[in-house]
Amino acid sequence: MNPYVSLNWFEIVFPVLMAVFGGVQLWRRGPFRDELLGKIALSLVFFALIGASTANLFYQRLLSVRAWPTAGIHDQVVVTAVGDVYVKVKDPIMGRADRVQRYSCRGELKTSYQPDNAGGLFKIVAGPDNTLSIYSVRTDSIDTFDRNGRFLQRREVDSTNMPFNFLKSGPSVTKVNGCEFGVDPVSGRPAVRDRAGVWPLERGDWALEYVFNRQNIIGGILFAILLLLITFVRGSMRIAAAKA
Numbered sequence: 001m002n003p004y005v006s007l008n009w010f011e012i013v014f015p016v017l018m019a020v021f022g023g024v025q026l027w028r029r030g031p032f033r034d035e036l037l038g039k040i041a042l043s044l045v046f047f048a049l050i051g052a053s054t055a056n057l058f059y060q061r062l063l064s065v066r067a068w069p070t071a072g073i074h075d076q077v078v079v080t081a082v083g084d085v086y087v088k089v090k091d092p093i094m095g096r097a098d099r100v101q102r103y104s105c106r107g108e109l110k111t112s113y114q115p116d117n118a119g120g121l122f123k124i125v126a127g128p129d130n131t132l133s134i135y136s137v138r139t140d141s142i143d144t145f146d147r148n149g150r151f152l153q154r155r156e157v158d159s160t161n162m163p164f165n166f167l168k169s170g171p172s173v174t175k176v177n178g179c180e181f182g183v184d185p186v187s188g189r190p191a192v193r194d195r196a197g198v199w200p201l202e203r204g205d206w207a208l209e210y211v212f213n214r215q216n217i218i219g220g221i222l223f224a225i226l227l228l229l230i231t232f233v234r235g236s237m238r239i240a241a242a243k244a
Contacts, residue, residue, distance in 0.1 A: 002143055002151055004116040011096055012060045019049035035235070041227035048220040052093050055212035058205075059091035067109045068099055069204030069213065070190045075169050079176045080126045084110075084147070085192055087181075087201075088124060092214050100124055100134065102147075105179040105192050107199035111149035116141060121166040126173075135162050 023046035058065040072090040079085050083105040091097040100113040113132060115122045120138030127133060130147045142155040142162075164171075174181045184191035184200045191200045203209045 001149070002114040002116050002145075004139075004141075004143065004154065005114045007062060008060060011094075012057065012062055015056050015094065016053045019046075019053040023049055035231045037227045037234075038231045041224040041231065044220045044224035044227070048217045048224070051212050051220070052217050055093045055208060055217075056091075056097075058208055058212070059093065059097040061114070065205045065208060066112075067202055067204045068101065068112075069209050070201045071214070073190055076124055077172045077174055077181045078124060078126045079105075079173050079179055079181055079192075080130070081176050082130060083177070083179045083194075084126065084130070085179070085181055085201075086124055086126055086132060087190075088122075093212070093217070098122070100132065102132070102149075103192065103201055105194045105199070107192050107201045109202040111147075113145050113149055116143055123162075123164045123166065123171075135164060137162070137166050 023042075026042050026045060057063045059068070068089050069092060070087070070089070072092040073087045074090050076088045077085065078087075085103040085105065087101055087103070089099045089101055091099075096119070098115055098117060100115065102110045102112070104110055113134065115134045115136060116139050117134075117136040118138040120136065122134055122136040125133045125135065127144075131144050131152065132147075133142050133144045135142050137159040140156060140159050142157055144152045144155075146152055159166075178195055180193045182191060182193060183189070184198055186198075187200055189200045191198050193199070
């Protein structure tokens with residue numbers, strides 16, 4: 001991985017503390033904690049916050065993870081002549097972490113690369129020698145890796161002299177020598193196509209793909225809001241009946 005990238009302890013600790021603090025305050029002072037539905041709703045909110053914080057630990061590299069979900073692919077996809085498919089992936093929970101993942105033309109994850117972008121914009125370039133270079137604006141650097149993810153070198157360069165418009169999407173190369181990046185027409189997931197067929201990109205690690213994912217977190221919060229509304233309506237009806 002990139003030796004210039006260290007753990008960002010602020011982005012690791014802060015979401016955890018806020019999730020615990022917010023959950024405790026809702027439970028202690030929430031107006032609905034005396035109702036069963038209210039307790040269920042507050043519990044769902046608490047677990048959604050904890051789930052988002054736990055997912056962030058994976059994306060911040062404190063917990064080991066092999067494959068990030070492909071839901072966060074954005075900006076650039078680069079297909080090479082040897083059948084490598086490089087994609088830029090943003091974490092789908094906090095949207096604060098970035099990664100580059102390399103797939104084969106059968107959709108298998110081969111390795112990953114950590115950009116030293118310091119939260120800023122970056123671009124990727126696949127070299128003719130099968131290296132990957134990451135151009136980062138905020139760190140004024142170009143980090144180069146071999147095909148297997150091993151860090152090779154860093155070059156310091158003025159970001160104004162880099163050959164990209166960082167504010168525009170791309171440049172992408174989606175098809176080379178019969179290997180093409182696109183979307184699986186059946187599942188709607190990112191996929192690659194070769195002469196043998198269509199191959200969806202390998203899914204992310206099980207915990208991130210099926211447990212600590214955006215759908216579960218947002219769905220839990222929305223269901224909690226629905227339960228809180230039901231509790232509020234029931235409470236208002238009881239008060240109105242008592243006054244009558």
